[in-house]
Amino acid sequence: MTTRITHDATGNCMITVLDTACLPPAERTGVWAETTAQALVTTRFRFPDPANFGARIRTMTLGPAQLSTLSYAQLVSYRSPRLIRQSDPELYQIAVITSGRQGIEQARQNTVLGPGEIVLYDSSRPFEASAHGPGRCGSLVLQFPRRLMPLPDQVVARLCGASLGAADGVGHVFRQTLVSLTEAAPDLTARDRQRLGTAVIDLAAALIARHADRTSQLPAESRMSTLFQQITAFITQHLHDPGLGPATVAAAHHISPRYLHRIFQAHGTTVNTFIRQERMDRCRRDLADPALHATPVKTIGARWGYPRASDFTRAFRTATGLTPTEYRAAQKCARGGRRVPL
Numbered sequence: 001m002t003t004r005i006t007h008d009a010t011g012n013c014m015i016t017v018l019d020t021a022c023l024p025p026a027e028r029t030g031v032w033a034e035t036t037a038q039a040l041v042t043t044r045f046r047f048p049d050p051a052n053f054g055a056r057i058r059t060m061t062l063g064p065a066q067l068s069t070l071s072y073a074q075l076v077s078y079r080s081p082r083l084i085r086q087s088d089p090e091l092y093q094i095a096v097i098t099s100g101r102q103g104i105e106q107a108r109q110n111t112v113l114g115p116g117e118i119v120l121y122d123s124s125r126p127f128e129a130s131a132h133g134p135g136r137c138g139s140l141v142l143q144f145p146r147r148l149m150p151l152p153d154q155v156v157a158r159l160c161g162a163s164l165g166a167a168d169g170v171g172h173v174f175r176q177t178l179v180s181l182t183e184a185a186p187d188l189t190a191r192d193r194q195r196l197g198t199a200v201i202d203l204a205a206a207l208i209a210r211h212a213d214r215t216s217q218l219p220a221e222s223r224m225s226t227l228f229q230q231i232t233a234f235i236t237q238h239l240h241d242p243g244l245g246p247a248t249v250a251a252a253h254h255i256s257p258r259y260l261h262r263i264f265q266a267h268g269t270t271v272n273t274f275i276r277q278e279r280m281d282r283c284r285r286d287l288a289d290p291a292l293h294a295t296p297v298k299t300i301g302a303r304w305g306y307p308r309a310s311d312f313t314r315a316f317r318t319a320t321g322l323t324p325t326e327y328r329a330a331q332k333c334a335r336g337g338r339r340v341p342l
Contacts, residue, residue, distance in 0.1 A: 063195070106126070244275060
C-alpha cells in the first residue's frame with residue numbers, strides 16, 4: 001500500500017493517498033473498506049471480482065469540508081439503517097462522476113450516471129451505490145456537515161439520489177472548481193483551504209437550489225459567492241477577447257457594473273485587476289514553456305487578449321519589470337542553472 005499523509009505547520013491533514021496496487025490481492029478489498037470508512041462514511045461492500053480489485057483515494061481538507069478523488073474497480077456499497085445508527089457523521093456528499101457508469105439508490109430514487117453527471121446523497125439516509133465500469137470508475141466527492149447547508153432539509157431531501165444533471169452552467173463551475181482544487185492542493189495554505197471550503201459549500205448549495213428551484217432561499221452572501229465563482233470562470237474562458245472588461249462581464253451575467261464591482265470588492269480585488277493577473281499568469285507560463293520557444297512573443301500576447309504588441313510589452317513590463325522577450329530569455333537561462341520564479 002502506498003500511503004502519504006502531508007501536514008501543514010498546524011498539523012492539519014492536507015492530502016492522504018491510498019493505492020491498493022502495492023497490496024497483495026487478498027488484502028485489497030479489506031483495506032479499501034477500512035480506508036473509505038475513515039475517509040468517507042462506513043459502508044458494506046460487495047466486489048464482483050475481488051481477485052482483480054484495485055482502487056485509489058486521495059483526500060484534502062477544505063476547512064469544514066473535504067474533497068476526495070477516487071478511482072475504483074467494479075463494486076457495490078451499502079449503507080444500511082443499522083450502520084447509520086452505529087455511526088452517522090451527518091454529511092451531505094456530492095459526487096461528480098469522472099469515469100465509468102455508476103448508480104445510486106437513495107430516498108426511493110434510483111439513478112444511473114455517466115461521466116460529467118453530478119449526484120447528491122446523504123449519510124443519514126440508507127443508500128446503495130454501484131460502479132459498473134467498463135474499466136476503472138472514478139469520481140470527485142465533496143462532503144460537508146449537513147448543518148452547514150443554507151437550504152432547508154426538506155428542499156435537499158427530495159434531491160438525494162437524483163441526478164443534478166450534467167456539468168453545465170452552475171454544474172460546470174462546480175466541477176471545474178473541484179478539479180482546480182485538486183490540482184492546486186500542494187500550494188494551498190491552511191487559511192486558503194478554510195476560505196475555499198466555505199466558498200465551495202456555497203457553490204454546492206447554489207447547484208442544489210438551482211435544481212430545487214429555490215435559489216431565492218439562499219442567503220445573500222451565498223448568492224454573491226456563487227456568482228463570483230461563475231463570473232471568474234467566465235473571465236478565464238474569455239481571456240483571449242481584447243474587449244473583455246467590466247461592462248462585457250456585467251452584461252453577460254445580467255447584472256449592473258456597479259453590482260459587479262461590489263462582488264469583486266467583497267473578495268478583495270477588482271474586475272480589471274483579476275483579468276490582468278489571470279492574463280499575466282498565462283503569458284508568463286507560455287513564455288517560460290520550452291515547447292513554445294519558437295512561438296513569437298506577439299502571438300502569445302494576442303492569445304491572451306493583447307492584439308497589439310506594444311500594449312502587451314507595456315502591460316508585461318508593468319507587471320514583471322521585464323519585457324516579454326527579456327522574461328523569456330531569463331527563463332531559458334534559468335533552465336540551465338538557477339531557477340527564476342514565475
